[in-house]
Amino acid sequence: MEIKKAVIPAAGWGTRFLPATKAQPKEMLPLIDKPAIQYIVEEVRNSGLKDLLLITGKTKRSIEDHFDRSVELEDFLREKNNGPMLDLVEDIANLVDIYYVRQKEQLGLGHAVYCARNFISNEPFAVLLSDDIILGDPPCLQQMIDAYHHIRTAVIAVMEVPDEEVDKYGIVTPAGDSNRNLFPVSSLVEKPSLKKTPSNLAVIGRYILLPEIFGILEDLPPGRGGEIQLTDALDILAQHGKVHAYRFTGQRYDIGDKLGFLKATVEIALSRPDIAESFFSYLFGKVQKRNLAVIDVINGKSPSIT
Numbered sequence: 506m507e508i509k510k511a512v513i514p515a516a517g518w519g520t521r522f523l524p525a526t527k528a529q530p531k532e533m534l535p536l537i538d539k540p541a542i543q544y545i546v547e548e549v550r551n552s553g554l555k556d557l558l559l560i561t562g563k564t565k566r567s568i569e570d571h572f573d574r575s576v577e578l579e580d581f582l583r584e585k586n587n588g589p590m591l592d593l594v595e596d597i598a599n600l601v602d603i604y605y606v607r608q609k610e611q612l613g614l615g616h617a618v619y620c621a622r623n624f625i626s627n628e629p630f631a632v633l634l635s636d637d638i639i640l641g642d643p644p645c646l647q648q649m650i651d652a653y654h655h656i657r658t659a660v661i662a663v664m665e666v667p668d669e670e671v672d673k674y675g676i677v678t679p680a681g682d683s684n685r686n687l688f689p690v691s692s693l694v695e696k697p698s699l700k701k702t703p704s705n706l707a708v709i710g711r712y713i714l715l716p717e718i719f720g721i722l723e724d725l726p727p728g729r730g731g732e733i734q735l736t737d738a739l740d741i742l743a744q745h746g747k748v749h750a751y752r753f754t755g756q757r758y759d760i761g762d763k764l765g766f767l768k769a770t771v772e773i774a775l776s777r778p779d780i781a782e783s784f785f786s787y788l789f790g791k792v793q794k795r796n797l798a799v800i801d802v803i804n805g806k807s808p809s810i811t
Contacts, residue, residue: 508650508713509556510624511549511601511631514617515542516562516608521761530565531761532635536770537777540571541760543597544638550600552646554631557601558624560608560617569605574598613732618714619722627716629653632735634710638769641755645711652687652751653713659742661690662711663750664757672696674707675736677743677750690748695729695736706750708736709757718742 519531526534532542549557561568575594582591608620618632631646639645645662653660663677673696680691683706694703712735721738728734742748756772759765774784 506628508629508631508653509554510558510628511554511556511633511646512558512560512618512621512625513542513545513549513633513635514560514608514614515565515568515635516560516611516617518564518611521763522766530568532565533567533571534760534766536638536760536766536773537780541638542568542635543571543600544640545633545635546572546600546603548633548639548644548646549631551644552631552650554646555601556604558604558606558621560620561605562608562611572597572600572603613727613730613734615722615725615733615735615738618735619719619733622716622719625716625719629713629715632710632712632714636759636761637710638758638760639709639711639753639755640758640773641753645753645755645757648753648755649711649713649751652749656687656749658746659715659718659739659748660687660713660751661739661748662709662753663706664709664752665705666707668699668705671699671702671705671707674709675734675739676702676704677706677708678703679706679750680743680746683750686752687749689746690743690750692743693736693740693748695734708739708750709753711753715747717747 515530515532517531519526522531522534533540535541536544546557559568578594579591582594604624606620606624608617610616621630631650633646641648649660649662661677666674675693675695676697677690678692680689682688683704692703693708697703718738721741722733725733725738728737739748758769760769771788775781
């Protein structure tokens with residue numbers, strides 16, 4: 506069966522970005538002038554999918570408003586003859602057909618995916634995590650859909666991470682040549698210690714799943730952190746030869762992390778023709794001043810940084 510639907514879990518509290526996320530969803534924090542979640546929705550659209558389910562919570566209404574039409578704003582821009590901005594606003598409401606369901610309790614990623622069972626029914630589907638922005642051509646999701654067509658099992662995106670970061674991710678045990686872009690997985694473990702990790706291949710927030718995952722999630726006991734872990738469900742499938750890992754191409758940013766969010770902001774800004782040159786000049790000037798300050802310190806002088 507073809508993959509036609511995608512799911513984005515977006516019900517988390519975003520506590521790592523408090524106080525900014527006290528009254529707004531972390532998914533709506535802007536990268537330059539675009540909410541973070543819009544990059545994910547655009548990846549769904551650019552990968553050829555039309556139907557998207559957002560798993561939200563009771564504090565996420567602004568996400569729905571963002572992807573809805575804003576008739577008053579459209580009328581205002583039309584009256585001002587601001588065609589380019591009008592096209593931009595109208596395009597947001599027409600990216601894909603978006604549906605919503607609330608995760609009434611935050612019981613883990615596995616539970617969030619389980620909330621999509623009625624929307625998905627008996628089809629393969631994609632899951633994209635809103636903390637991971639992956640910029641690539643073709644999009645990461647499109648790469649994974651193409652891979653799925655070859656093997657017809659669950660496909661999970663992976664990348665190598667440093668030793669000190671393995672306890673932040675689900676980690677896979679390769680069952681074949683892990684130097685290839687696509688290879689089978691024999692098991693997965695959620696956030697292992699460095700001593701117990703089977704590899705440095707971390708699961709990144711893109712998945713192609715089959716509907717059989719719902720039957721596993723339904724009876725799955727809580728795992729690490731007392732939550733229903735999607736990694737644990739995938740581990741069960743992997744032990745039956747039903748999971749492949751895919752090494753994607755593209756630049757990935759972990760925007761659930763403050764440093765990752767800053768990196769994404771800077772690098773996306775430097776890729777924008779409208780601001781790249783001015784922004785680069787600003788950054789270069791700051792670096793020069795910082796280097797001069799370091800030289801002052803080395804020479805025993807008091808640094809002056811503005």
